[in-house]
Amino acid sequence: MKGGVGKTTTAYNLAAGLADFCHQKVLLVDIDPQGNSSASFGIPIWDLELQIRDVLLRKASIQDTVISIRDNIDVVPSNIILAEDEIPISGLPGRELLLRKAIASIEDKYDYILIDCPPNIGVFSINALMASQEVLIPVDLSFLGLLGLRSIEKALDLIRTALDHPLKITGVLATRYDGRTNVSKEVLQSLKDTFSDKMFSTVIPENVKIKEAPSFSIPVYQHDEKGVGAKAYSSLVQEVICR
Amino acid sequence: MKGGVGKTTTAYNLAAGLADFCHQKVLLVDIDPQGNSSASFGIPIWDLELQIRDVLLRKASIQDTVISIRDNIDVVPSNIILAEDEIPISGLPGRELLLRKAIASIEDKYDYILIDCPPNIGVFSINALMASQEVLIPVDLSFLGLLGLRSIEKALDLIRTALDHPLKITGVLATRYDGRTNVSKEVLQSLKDTFSDKMFSTVIPENVKIKEAPSFSIPVYQHDEKGVGAKAYSSLVQEVICR
Numbered sequence: 154m155k156g157g158v159g160k161t162t163t164a165y166n167l168a169a170g171l172a173d174f175c176h177q178k179v180l181l182v183d184i185d186p187q188g189n190s191s192a193s194f195g196i197p198i199w200d201l202e203l204q205i206r207d208v209l210l211r212k213a214s215i216q217d218t219v220i221s222i223r224d225n226i227d228v229v230p231s232n233i234i235l236a237e238d239e240i241p242i243s244g245l246p247g248r249e250l251l252l253r254k255a256i257a258s259i260e261d262k263y264d265y266i267l268i269d270c271p272p273n274i275g276v277f278s279i280n281a282l283m284a285s286q287e288v289l290i291p292v293d294l295s296f297l298g299l300l301g302l303r304s305i306e307k308a309l310d311l312i313r314t315a316l317d318h319p320l321k322i323t324g325v326l327a328t329r330y331d332g333r334t335n336v337s338k339e340v341l342q343s344l345k346d347t348f349s350d351k352m353f354s355t356v357i358p359e360n361v362k363i364k365e366a367p368s369f370s371i372p373v374y375q376h377d378e379k380g381v382g383a384k385a386y387s388s389l390v391q392e393v394i395c396r
Numbered sequence: 397m398k399g400g401v402g403k404t405t406t407a408y409n410l411a412a413g414l415a416d417f418c419h420q421k422v423l424l425v426d427i428d429p430q431g432n433s434s435a436s437f438g439i440p441i442w443d444l445e446l447q448i449r450d451v452l453l454r455k456a457s458i459q460d461t462v463i464s465i466r467d468n469i470d471v472v473p474s475n476i477i478l479a480e481d482e483i484p485i486s487g488l489p490g491r492e493l494l495l496r497k498a499i500a501s502i503e504d505k506y507d508y509i510l511i512d513c514p515p516n517i518g519v520f521s522i523n524a525l526m527a528s529q530e531v532l533i534p535v536d537l538s539f540l541g542l543l544g545l546r547s548i549e550k551a552l553d554l555i556r557t558a559l560d561h562p563l564k565i566t567g568v569l570a571t572r573y574d575g576r577t578n579v580s581k582e583v584l585q586s587l588k589d590t591f592s593d594k595m596f597s598t599v600i601p602e603n604v605k606i607k608e609a610p611s612f613s614i615p616v617y618q619h620d621e622k623g624v625g626a627k628a629y630s631s632l633v634q635e636v637i638c639r
């Protein structure tokens with residue numbers, strides 16, 4: 154829910170890693186009007202014929218919107234036009250289940266379906282959560298990042314009770330770790346104390362290659378194969394596959 | 397609109413600087429359900445009696461919700477409960493002008509009113525924009541940050557035309573500059589080429605003291621008076637005052 158914690162960075166690197174290293178068939182659904190995970194794979198988001206909004210508004214089947222990035226990676230893209238639909242979609246009956254119903258028609262084709270959410274708990278994030286069995290929570294290692302985690306917990310409780318949907322936490326992922334700073338170490342320790350069994354042991358370091366990779370439309374391990382960013386996301390792929 | 401670019405960090409440091417250095421009377425309105433700028437000033441956001449939601453739902457006057465941080469700094473706080481009101485508020489007639497009308501009743505008391513927005517263009521951000529004459533746009537120096545700026549431009553055009561509200565850009569502020577990386581320098585240059593007259597000459601550096609300061613409920617220049625983070629935000633205060 155907090156902005157800029159690495160949701161998109163994690164979604165597209167994890168999607169790519171599951172496909173490239175573990176030969177999983179992966180669908181990445183971008184339900185953030187900013188279209189960042191679509192753009193991170195090089196999809197020209199200012200030029201989309203069909204996108205997630207057409208699925209939610211039932212103008213197209215989800216199958217028609219899929220863009221094949223490579224053999225094992227498909228993306229349902231989004232762009233800013235989706236933002237204009239937030240209020241109309243919030244008014245539709247059954248508005249929380251639009252994505253779930255659409256995904257039901259294609260989920261057999263995939264081993265993993267990842268959904269990249271916007272940084273809020275509006276109708277798009279709620280659609281994503283209702284369509285999912287699990288949620289992976291990246292946390293930025295800072296005071297405000299930790300505060301954001303508390304908001305997410307409250308939001309998840311709300312969803313479990315109000316919408317009667319059992320949501321498991323795949324794991325809490327510490328991101329943007331800067332080993333030279335005390336704040337990173339202290340917040341990481343505080344997370345481990347609170348979420349011991351839920352924490353991924355992988356910690357994503359602050360790494361310029363991670364920041365640069367989307368500008369080349371490739372995951373970090375193609376941009377900088379031997380670097381710490383690449384190693385961290387590969388190690389996350391291993392952990393996710395084995396959970 | 398992009399998450400994690402420094403909206404909150406800039407809002408509370410600028411508010412504090414205008415008050416402390418330039419003796420301006422400042423109101424900071426937190427209209428982000430995450431309550432981050434409220435929390436950055438040490439307001440206990442999990443324990444609020446009154447907040448911005450009570451103003452938007454017309455259950456309280458904005459005056460009643462004001463918390464005085466020090467002589468010259470007042471805050472209208474928010475917390476996660478505001479998120480539950482997004483859909484009901486979106487259904488109200490005149491929903492885009494709720495904040496503007498509320499602020500009209502107290503704006504004479506202040507030299508500056510700053511509004512910290514959530515990372516999207518939903519009803520809360522639209523209320524903020526409709527209540528404002530100007531918008532300050534922080535941009536994270538990365539590929540995704542630059543992409544976010546393009547989304548903001550489209551959103552502002554939408555607002556100017558659809559809601560017939562002339563919005564000036566106070567300035568575009570480059571944030572989280574890391575001089576050791578090429579991506580920071582290239583994105584900064586690209587911003588300067590596109591927005592030459594609109595760019596603040598101040599560039600906010602990536603600086604751990606900026607990240608730590610909210611955990612002490614103080615602005616960065618009280619946490620680390622002589623540091624680069626403090627100097628950068630002080631220089632931004634000067635630029636804003638002189639525009």
Ligand SMILES: Nc1ncnc2c1ncn2[C@@H]1O[C@H](COP(=O)(O)OP(=O)(O)OP(=O)(O)O)[C@@H](O)[C@H]1O
Pocket residue numbers: 155156157158159160161162163185189270271272328329330357358359360361363364365397398399400515536538539540541
């Ligand atoms: N480990 C990292 N090291 C360096 N930069 C990073 C790292 N993780 C993310 N970033 C950069 O930080 C910015 C925010 O990351 P990202 O966009 O993935 O977050 P997000 O949670 O998806 O944001 P939003 O809330 O806007 O959707 C991006 O510019 C990204 O490239």
Ligand SMILES: Nc1ncnc2c1ncn2[C@@H]1O[C@H](COP(=O)(O)OP(=O)(O)OP(=O)(O)O)[C@@H](O)[C@H]1O
Pocket residue numbers: 155156157272293295296297298398399400401402403404405406428432513514515571572573600601602603604606607608
């Ligand atoms: N110049 C900087 N140097 C180091 N850390 C920074 C800097 N600016 C912001 N941060 C940190 O980056 C994170 C995101 O910043 P901030 O919360 O101000 O962004 P935001 O745009 O308000 O995010 P959101 O979209 O969630 O509202 C915070 O943990 C903050 O402390």
Ligand SMILES: [Mg+2]
Pocket residue numbers: 160161162185189190269270
């Ligand atoms: Mg994102």
Ligand SMILES: [Mg+2]
Pocket residue numbers: 403404405428432433512513
């Ligand atoms: Mg913020």
